[in-house]
Amino acid sequence: MRHLVRHLLRLVSLVLVLMAFAVSAGQAQQVAAPQILTLDQNRLFSEALYGKALTARSLAATQNLASENSQIEADLAAEEASLTTRRPTLTAADFAKLAADFDQKVERIRAAQDAKDKQLVTDRDAGRKQFFEAASPVLAELMRSLGAYAILNRGSVLLSFDSIDVTDRAIAALDARIGDGTKAPAQSTAPTDPALIAPAPPVPNP
Numbered sequence: 001m002r003h004l005v006r007h008l009l010r011l012v013s014l015v016l017v018l019m020a021f022a023v024s025a026g027q028a029q030q031v032a033a034p035q036i037l038t039l040d041q042n043r044l045f046s047e048a049l050y051g052k053a054l055t056a057r058s059l060a061a062t063q064n065l066a067s068e069n070s071q072i073e074a075d076l077a078a079e080e081a082s083l084t085t086r087r088p089t090l091t092a093a094d095f096a097k098l099a100a101d102f103d104q105k106v107e108r109i110r111a112a113q114d115a116k117d118k119q120l121v122t123d124r125d126a127g128r129k130q131f132f133e134a135a136s137p138v139l140a141e142l143m144r145s146l147g148a149y150a151i152l153n154r155g156s157v158l159l160s161f162d163s164i165d166v167t168d169r170a171i172a173a174l175d176a177r178i179g180d181g182t183k184a185p186a187q188s189t190a191p192t193d194p195a196l197i198a199p200a201p202p203v204p205n206p
Contacts, residue, residue, distance in 0.1 A: 035147075035148055035149045035150075036148060036149065036150050036151075036152060036164065037142075037143060037146065037148045037150070037151045037152070037164050037165070037166045038151070038152050038153070038154040038157055038160050038164055038165045038166070038167075039139070039151050039152070039153060039154060039165070039166055039167050039170055040153075040154045040155070040165070040167040041132070041153050041154075041155070042155070043167050043171075044135065044167055044170055044171060044174070045128060045131055045132075047171050048131075048135075048170075048171050048174045048175060048178075049174075049175045049178070049179050049180040049181075050131055050134065050135075050174065050175075050178050050179065050180055050181040051131055052180070053180040053181050053182075054124075054127040054128070054131060054181070057127075058120070058123070058124045058127065061120055061123070062120055065113070065116055065117065065120060068113075069113055072109060072113065076105075076106060076109070079102065080102065083095075083098055083099065083102060086098075131181075134174075134178055134181070135170070135174055135178075138170065138173050138174050138177050138178070139151055139170055141173070142166060142169060142170060142173055146166070151166070154167070
């Protein structure tokens with residue numbers, strides 16, 4: 001009987017030791033929670049629904065401008081060919097005036113189309129800026145929920161563990177909150193100190 005009691009006491013002691021070890025391990029895991037998170041901003045923009053919508057609109061506008069430029073070039077080429085055909089029937093002075101007028105027209109059109117191209121770049125950059133402004137409170141909530149103090153752009157971090165990357169979570173949270181951008185994002189009470197979230201990298205010109 002005493003042998004059985006000793007055996008039971010040993011089992012109880014072992015269980016208590018294991019429980020204490022489990023509690024200590026859990027506390028250690030809590031202490032070891034990452035204070036810094038990383039985020040692939042380019043992937044966030046390219047894979048989130050809102051970013052995809054902005055990219056699609058920018059691409060459509062670029063393609064429309066390219067089609068417009070092609071049509072303008074065709075029209076100007078036809079006009080130039082017509083002017084060349086008429087040259088034998090015109091006096092030198094009349095032809096010179098028509099040629100000068102045509103050159104001025106070409107320059108005006110070229111300047112107008114260049115302005116449109118620059119505006120596309122401006123609009124694209126503005127859209128990306130608006131995207132990250134909309135993402136900022138979502139990222140702040142994610143940061144707070146994970147007990148972190150900052151989110152850094154993964155591209156600017158020399159070395160990090162994959163376990164602290166929250167890109168997938170951020171994409172899911174942003175899709176749930178904003179969708180493709182056609183619905184207004186819900187108001188957030190999370191802190192959005194811009195110093196805590198690295199700015200989006202600039203977009204190179206095409």
